[in-house]
Amino acid sequence: MGKLKEECGVFGIISTETSELAADVYLGLFALQHRGQESCGIVVNDDGLFTSHKDVGLVGEVFTREKLASLGSGNMAIGHVRYGTTGSGGVRNAQPIVVDHIKGRMALAHNGNLVNSVELRDELEMAGSIFHTTSDTEVIAYIITKERISTPSIEEAVSNAMKHIQGAYSIVLMSPTKMIAVRDPHGFRPLCYGIKADGSYVVASESCALDTVGAEFIRDIEPGEMLIFDAQGIRSDRRHCGELPRTLCVFEFIYFARPDSVIDGCSVHSARVRAGELLAKRHPADADIVIGVPDSGIDAAIGYSRMSGIPNDVGLIKNKYIGRTFIQPGQSSREDLVRIKLNPISSVVGGKRVVLIDDSIVRGTTSARIIKLLREAGALEIHMRVSAPPFRYPCYYGTDIDSPERLIANNYTIDEIRDILKVDSLGYLELEDAENLCGCLKGFCSACFNGKYPTSEPVKKGKKRFEYRISEARERENE
Amino acid sequence: MGKLKEECGVFGIISTETSELAADVYLGLFALQHRGQESCGIVVNDDGLFTSHKDVGLVGEVFTREKLASLGSGNMAIGHVRYGTTGSGGVRNAQPIVVDHIKGRMALAHNGNLVNSVELRDELEMAGSIFHTTSDTEVIAYIITKERISTPSIEEAVSNAMKHIQGAYSIVLMSPTKMIAVRDPHGFRPLCYGIKADGSYVVASESCALDTVGAEFIRDIEPGEMLIFDAQGIRSDRRHCGELPRTLCVFEFIYFARPDSVIDGCSVHSARVRAGELLAKRHPADADIVIGVPDSGIDAAIGYSRMSGIPNDVGLIKNKYIGRTFIQPGQSSREDLVRIKLNPISSVVGGKRVVLIDDSIVRGTTSARIIKLLREAGALEIHMRVSAPPFRYPCYYGTDIDSPERLIANNYTIDEIRDILKVDSLGYLELEDAENLCGCLKGFCSACFNGKYPTSEPVKKGKKRFEYRISEARERENE
Amino acid sequence: MGKLKEECGVFGIISTETSELAADVYLGLFALQHRGQESCGIVVNDDGLFTSHKDVGLVGEVFTREKLASLGSGNMAIGHVRYGTTGSGGVRNAQPIVVDHIKGRMALAHNGNLVNSVELRDELEMAGSIFHTTSDTEVIAYIITKERISTPSIEEAVSNAMKHIQGAYSIVLMSPTKMIAVRDPHGFRPLCYGIKADGSYVVASESCALDTVGAEFIRDIEPGEMLIFDAQGIRSDRRHCGELPRTLCVFEFIYFARPDSVIDGCSVHSARVRAGELLAKRHPADADIVIGVPDSGIDAAIGYSRMSGIPNDVGLIKNKYIGRTFIQPGQSSREDLVRIKLNPISSVVGGKRVVLIDDSIVRGTTSARIIKLLREAGALEIHMRVSAPPFRYPCYYGTDIDSPERLIANNYTIDEIRDILKVDSLGYLELEDAENLCGCLKGFCSACFNGKYPTSEPVKKGKKRFEYRISEARERENE
Amino acid sequence: MGKLKEECGVFGIISTETSELAADVYLGLFALQHRGQESCGIVVNDDGLFTSHKDVGLVGEVFTREKLASLGSGNMAIGHVRYGTTGSGGVRNAQPIVVDHIKGRMALAHNGNLVNSVELRDELEMAGSIFHTTSDTEVIAYIITKERISTPSIEEAVSNAMKHIQGAYSIVLMSPTKMIAVRDPHGFRPLCYGIKADGSYVVASESCALDTVGAEFIRDIEPGEMLIFDAQGIRSDRRHCGELPRTLCVFEFIYFARPDSVIDGCSVHSARVRAGELLAKRHPADADIVIGVPDSGIDAAIGYSRMSGIPNDVGLIKNKYIGRTFIQPGQSSREDLVRIKLNPISSVVGGKRVVLIDDSIVRGTTSARIIKLLREAGALEIHMRVSAPPFRYPCYYGTDIDSPERLIANNYTIDEIRDILKVDSLGYLELEDAENLCGCLKGFCSACFNGKYPTSEPVKKGKKRFEYRISEARERENE
Numbered sequence A, B, C, D: 001m002g003k004l005k006e007e008c009g010v011f012g013i014i015s016t017e018t019s020e021l022a023a024d025v026y027l028g029l030f031a032l033q034h035r036g037q038e039s040c041g042i043v044v045n046d047d048g049l050f051t052s053h054k055d056v057g058l059v060g061e062v063f064t065r066e067k068l069a070s071l072g073s074g075n076m077a078i079g080h081v082r083y084g085t086t087g088s089g090g091v092r093n094a095q096p097i098v099v100d101h102i103k104g105r106m107a108l109a110h111n112g113n114l115v116n117s118v119e120l121r122d123e124l125e126m127a128g129s130i131f132h133t134t135s136d137t138e139v140i141a142y143i144i145t146k147e148r149i150s151t152p153s154i155e156e157a158v159s160n161a162m163k164h165i166q167g168a169y170s171i172v173l174m175s176p177t178k179m180i181a182v183r184d185p186h187g188f189r190p191l192c193y194g195i196k197a198d199g200s201y202v203v204a205s206e207s208c209a210l211d212t213v214g215a216e217f218i219r220d221i222e223p224g225e226m227l228i229f230d231a232q233g234i235r236s237d238r239r240h241c242g243e244l245p246r247t248l249c250v251f252e253f254i255y256f257a258r259p260d261s262v263i264d265g266c267s268v269h270s271a272r273v274r275a276g277e278l279l280a281k282r283h284p285a286d287a288d289i290v291i292g293v294p295d296s297g298i299d300a301a302i303g304y305s306r307m308s309g310i311p312n313d314v315g316l317i318k319n320k321y322i323g324r325t326f327i328q329p330g331q332s333s334r335e336d337l338v339r340i341k342l343n344p345i346s347s348v349v350g351g352k353r354v355v356l357i358d359d360s361i362v363r364g365t366t367s368a369r370i371i372k373l374l375r376e377a378g379a380l381e382i383h384m385r386v387s388a389p390p391f392r393y394p395c396y397y398g399t400d401i402d403s404p405e406r407l408i409a410n411n412y413t414i415d416e417i418r419d420i421l422k423v424d425s426l427g428y429l430e431l432e433d434a435e436n437l438c439g440c441l442k443g444f445c446s447a448c449f450n451g452k453y454p455t456s457e458p459v460k461k462g463k464k465r466f467e468y469r470i471s472e473a474r475e476r477e478n479e
Helices: A021-035 A065-070 A117-126 A136-149 A154-161 A207-212 A250-256 A268-282 A298-308 A337-341 A365-376 A414-421 A469-477 B021-035 B065-070 B117-126 B136-149 B154-161 B207-212 B250-256 B268-282 B298-308 B337-341 B365-376 B414-421 B469-477 C021-035 C065-070 C117-126 C136-149 C154-161 C207-212 C250-256 C268-282 C298-308 C337-341 C365-376 C414-421 C469-477 D021-035 D065-070 D117-126 D136-149 D154-161 D207-212 D250-256 D268-282 D298-308 D337-341 D365-376 D414-421 D469-477
Strands: A008-019 A039-046 A049-056 A074-082 A097-101 A104-114 A167-174 A179-183 A192-195 A201-204 A216-220 A226-230 A233-237 A289-292 A316-318 A342-344 A353-358 A381-386 A425-428 B008-019 B039-046 B049-056 B074-082 B097-101 B104-114 B167-174 B179-183 B192-195 B201-204 B216-220 B226-230 B233-237 B289-292 B316-318 B342-344 B353-358 B381-386 B425-428 C008-019 C039-046 C049-056 C074-082 C097-101 C104-114 C167-174 C179-183 C192-195 C201-204 C216-220 C226-230 C233-237 C289-292 C316-318 C342-344 C353-358 C381-386 C425-428 D008-019 D039-046 D049-056 D074-082 D097-101 D104-114 D167-174 D179-183 D192-195 D201-204 D216-220 D226-230 D233-237 D289-292 D316-318 D342-344 D353-358 D381-386 D425-428
Touching: A008 A021, A008 A104, A008 A167, A008 A179, A021 A039, A021 A065, A021 A074, A021 A201, A021 A207, A021 B337, A039 A104, A049 A065, A049 A074, A049 A104, A074 A104, A074 A167, A097 A136, A104 A117, A104 A136, A117 A136, A136 A154, A136 A167, A154 A179, A154 A226, A179 A201, A192 A207, A201 A207, A201 A226, A207 A216, A207 B337, A207 B342, A250 A268, A268 A298, A268 A381, A289 A298, A298 A353, A316 A365, A337 A342, A337 A365, A337 B021, A337 B207, A342 A365, A342 B207, A353 A365, A365 A381, A365 A414, A414 A425, B008 B021, B008 B104, B008 B167, B008 B179, B021 B039, B021 B065, B021 B074, B021 B201, B021 B207, B039 B104, B049 B065, B049 B074, B049 B104, B074 B104, B074 B167, B097 B136, B104 B117, B104 B136, B117 B136, B136 B154, B136 B167, B154 B179, B154 B226, B179 B201, B192 B207, B201 B207, B201 B226, B207 B216, B250 B268, B268 B298, B268 B381, B289 B298, B298 B353, B316 B365, B337 B342, B337 B365, B342 B365, B353 B365, B365 B381, B365 B414, B414 B425, C008 C021, C008 C104, C008 C167, C008 C179, C021 C039, C021 C065, C021 C074, C021 C201, C021 C207, C021 D337, C039 C104, C049 C065, C049 C074, C049 C104, C074 C104, C074 C167, C097 C136, C104 C117, C104 C136, C117 C136, C136 C154, C136 C167, C154 C179, C154 C226, C179 C201, C192 C207, C201 C207, C201 C226, C207 C216, C207 D337, C207 D342, C250 C268, C268 C298, C268 C381, C289 C298, C298 C353, C316 C365, C337 C342, C337 C365, C337 D021, C337 D207, C342 C365, C342 D207, C353 C365, C365 C381, C365 C414, C414 C425, D008 D021, D008 D104, D008 D167, D008 D179, D021 D039, D021 D065, D021 D074, D021 D201, D021 D207, D039 D104, D049 D065, D049 D074, D049 D104, D074 D104, D074 D167, D097 D136, D104 D117, D104 D136, D117 D136, D136 D154, D136 D167, D154 D179, D154 D226, D179 D201, D192 D207, D201 D207, D201 D226, D207 D216, D250 D268, D268 D298, D268 D381, D289 D298, D298 D353, D316 D365, D337 D342, D337 D365, D342 D365, D353 D365, D365 D381, D365 D414, D414 D425
Parallel strands: A289 A353, A353 A381, A381 A425, B289 B353, B353 B381, B381 B425, C289 C353, C353 C381, C381 C425, D289 D353, D353 D381, D381 D425
Antiparallel strands: A008 A074, A008 A201, A039 A049, A039 A074, A097 A104, A104 A167, A167 A179, A179 A226, A192 A201, A192 A216, A226 A233, A316 A342, B008 B074, B008 B201, B039 B049, B039 B074, B097 B104, B104 B167, B167 B179, B179 B226, B192 B201, B192 B216, B226 B233, B316 B342, C008 C074, C008 C201, C039 C049, C039 C074, C097 C104, C104 C167, C167 C179, C179 C226, C192 C201, C192 C216, C226 C233, C316 C342, D008 D074, D008 D201, D039 D049, D039 D074, D097 D104, D104 D167, D167 D179, D179 D226, D192 D201, D192 D216, D226 D233, D316 D342
């Protein structure tokens, strides 16, 4: 439905005793499912023996009772949900990946995107390396492996690898005896950890996953920090901390993360309510009712209502059964996916001047369709408010925006967009407001709004940057 | 999660031209999925040739692209989603049922429950009838068939059958050349119809299904009314209208129906908002915040907030991926289903006096668990408000409540329930308020609250009343 | 591959103790799978409580470990494999059927075909009966039920029903307390029983199923005999025995039954070897090698070789993995299903004069293709011998032959067929030889060869005779 | 059923035009299914773009219509069926593998087993390589890739790699523009090629796969030969031919290959018939009947019968529906898998002195069970003849025999085995006869019979030799 595709989520658990840890990872991945619905996987480590399953599909589809049981027991386990920002989809690029190297086996789950993976991969291939996937994760595994040869421990290898890999990465990995969680020095993507009542440590992309498995939140892993978990307990390696300025993705707060998560000390829900409040300040409207587009506009609608005094109501009902299994039947022209998913409540919007809150406008087609439905349901005026600034630049850090030419804000002025959407007024969140949603928490990447990238830009861009090289390969082959 | 199980939903469409009507039924059933998640089915009528598919599962599971395509084209089609209030589950009792009789073939989908089906079935069996299912629907099919022998048309047979069957029924049926929609004279369950731009007539349990397929709502079918659709158009047979007082199920407004539906002229969402307002009047609370339990407490929370002036906020996030495929992994004791499905937002409820709105308390265990989660998230006080009166009596009209001994309101006073749930105060909707949620629309069945049944009570009760007779059958067999 | 479709198989078991009888039925159905590959089902009777599962597919597909386990334990169980000779396919017509009637529940599995089911069904419908299936089995269930009202026991009802139903039927049925096996007075289809070491009685269409479950064969159930099994043991009711002449289907020996079965005292394998011997006598050939078309021509090839002295060899290899899951990929024209399934061995047939034995020629296309493959593999001469007489008339007793116009032997003389198939000579089994394959066992139905039907012919013919009535129903409806 | 597990099969096709080549590979893999039933895969190369699907299961299970269609069109495609002789099973080790390297993409399917893969893998890991699988195939891919850096073409890289890899390998691989087929200098495993009428070249493990896709057999690929197929046509690189003596696996003739295949000029069926003849010469029996254990003893039974003059007959019927989907239901003790799969024909063996021919005795338990069934069916004497020498040594070249301690011939003398099996006499094929089954074709590996390995033995043995190293890895990790 024209939304930004989300990215990935990682989860890890280490226990002092062998138990059915796959159950916890399963629950944790359910809590992180919003971060990636394309594929998922779990690897269980039973004292050095790795058992894994991964496939294309939602967690509830991939992990049947039988498959979950087949993972057995272990003392560590990691999991991953993937949307897939580098490399095409399919089971080939599903994570975690499990590889053998000179010092043993390693499983690795990664959220983020490197900006120098093409260069790293070229170097590795030049030295005879082969690649089974087209994802950054395999590049990271290689770099760690190369470092591992000459370092006394896996954590040293990871720390050394961090000197080579650039970009966004929140990683959970397992060696036969250790679980390691590491967040890139910029802290682009969230990563936190907590503890269960039985003493198991849990690492997750978002705190909502800790809640789901009944773990108490301890703290966020800091930008540049590496945590090493093993039978001896937990150690923090902070040698890369502070190397680079924090540039946490602001879109985590605006759209990606679950509202019940807390990232780097800031409640996602509160940030969204705050976005609504700031919108109401900057872009007031003379209206009767405020409604949010479910699910992601709901929080900001509360803020807008609160600041403006205009009552908030439920104006659109989302069909909660339309999921991956839904097939668009019949002639596509006659049925309309937006209408199937969202239905306005006429008694709420009929005869009213409506403030409509959504979290973003990507291409504009979905918004236009929603607005048409509301008009048909009798809305007199529609004042659209967007709880994010206009989206204009590609993201190189793990979200699926790489075709600036299709972004409506890149092709039209705000007044033009207003006319295209046929709304009575249109207001976006101001960029400076976006960076002030989290109170005292500062330091964001807003590159998708302002084009100011905290790192160098990748030499080859785009999700399928390794696939694109295939055609070259045909020539190269015949050199 | 301790909710009342819902009932059933029916959908039908008749077109002037042969087309892929299964696509419309598929969409209509998606819109009605909340009325039954156990099994579903579609029958397509192509000029007398009936093609059907039904199975256990959600619409999106049962109807794969291949299965949907296999239904082919037709000029009429009906569908059903079932929870199953009579007869055990399984594909055996899935609907619509298709039967052959002396005058041809008939397909039948039914929402509701008869109160005299045991007597009817006994009579039929005495005359040599055999039954393939344990559902009321087959009894109805038999009664219609018996009448069909001596009547000149299917509609006369249906009208005659209505003299024999008692209870709740909203039925859509097809003969080779006609589609018939009929609602019992009490009008227990909703049924409405509309028209698509291409002239196809659509019948559905709720108006939200008309919206989903892009049909314009015409009107509700009246209690006792029968609509006959065929190549000649549409006729209304109202000879049973007004025979009995309207006793529309009040729980359709409180819980069953989708908030975007309009039933007998009243918006479901508005009725729920009104319930919240009335709750605020009768049971005010000195609190900081109002939160609704998603999804069904959200509407009433708006009403409570609006009437009381206490701000409404999002206090609990529901995991939208936990569906039928979810399996409870690991030791059931260590994981908690409520916590997996619902997560409180600490920044909203922490340090606050909270008004918590839910639509019902059945056994009380889920409510107790939610309240515990909110306490852990820092709520100072919790004032629970229930947007329905206490639930005390079984329902014989198509909802799954037949064990009064497990209903918490049957075993404890409201003060005791308050203590059991560990809330600071507890208030239910008053019965008289429940019957005033819909403005000028009057005439409800509130039997589940007050035990005043609009019909005689069935001689044998309970969902599996035909299964229970098996043991008797062993004796009877040896007579 | 142009073969006659087989018919159905039935299996039943009754134990003195409650145990996992579904396991035995599962194995028994595996042994009878050759009798029907379209759908299958099992019903378990646990002291009056019937649990069943049936679906479209092979036994190994329909009964997963989980489904089999879901059938639980019981003291009786019956099962069915179906090809479907009356009524279209699909789960709707899968067996066993389970119905409730005035004296309790009944499950019924049937192999055969009635010749008066249309009349019986008409009568029943005239009295208000409804039908869920288009199979004879439901008609039989109705007739038994009608009789049950006025008879003191299920066995009396079955015996009375036998006065009304005409045609081929080998039935296993269960009431809450009894299992009944009955074979029609003509004995068209086989039915036998045996006993397991633990005292359980087992009934099966063929003796190979008794072998598979480790039961000792006791004897064939006689034409017209009914066996009643219950907690008291076993009783034989022979009142219908001898009413009509035995007319056992000769094609059971020639093609349908498994070679390791013994029917009415005669080994199927021996009958086929004998057919080969008689072919060699009547149609000698001057050849180097005898090969059978696998699997059904193998036995007769042994007989031909033995009688003629020409060596027998393996000349065609059948791909044993090409089953129901095989899909014909690519352009159908470029790939050839016969070549995919059968491959000649050049070293065997190259440069040889070959006697090729098959059990039947239906339309002739498969035979022509096999002959072409053998020519390409270097066969010098091909002398085709068919271990059955020419197939000319439809079968009304449970095999799928009802389009005489497509039978090659109905359209061409033997000399013409020889030329069409491009063989050097062609010989069929003589009709009188066909009736002498089983030594002293006499009394066969050879109607498919000579048109002499042992019963009256059905008024409406054809597998879909109830479906065909739909169009009439449209008219009738508007009477 | 106690059989040797088979190995792997490879298939490849290259066309001058883009077409749905996956269809041909699908058919080819169906023909090679007997060589591996654990997993399978297909990779289609559309002018440098590789599309693949592989999974655990039979070809007919893994490749549904939808999956096959998803592979699209291409100008080259390769496929693989796997039993898995190195590395554990599962989708992780399924083939073909697809990897990217400095000069492009490569897909590789392999039948055989290296004897120096541990050493090669150690070297590669020492240089920083990571491994995703535990199969030899990935080692081969790496070695080729390493060579590719400094060679002008993929074929030079393959040729150079052949200097490093030792053991059994029949490989089909694709680069973006070429398909290469190569057979190890010993020629352990078969590999042949042919041409279709449309000019497509086809490579396959066995000639039966060429027959199935309608390709004309051209010739076997010679030991050490590499064929390079591309848009320019076909070239043979024979620089490794003749380097080493031919040591074709004799068990291909005795058991592995399909009887309708011709390997290195010798018909498999003829070799098996010859084995039967030689058995009859060496181990005559005074008996009435010769029967083969289906399917693999059938050919030798013909030879024994022919040489001895004792008539051959069908004595055991194999249930052709018992496949991968079969689950052993109920208590395993009460049901007997051999009896479920094989049923004796009493009329054939009853009262007879039987010569029973099987192709091997591995542990002896299956043979003992068959013999018991024959005794129960009335066999008076049983003279067992085995169409292979006693099996005593592990195979390092791609068959699953690595536990000599479980081989009955390693633990008992032939007289003892005779007594264990309770046969009246027992005769094995003589080793010298085994090497003379193919007429003038000489040069076999009989290591499994005589322990004379044509190569050095691997330093670590066993199918899971890379898995075993995991525990070491735990230590190594902490170095």
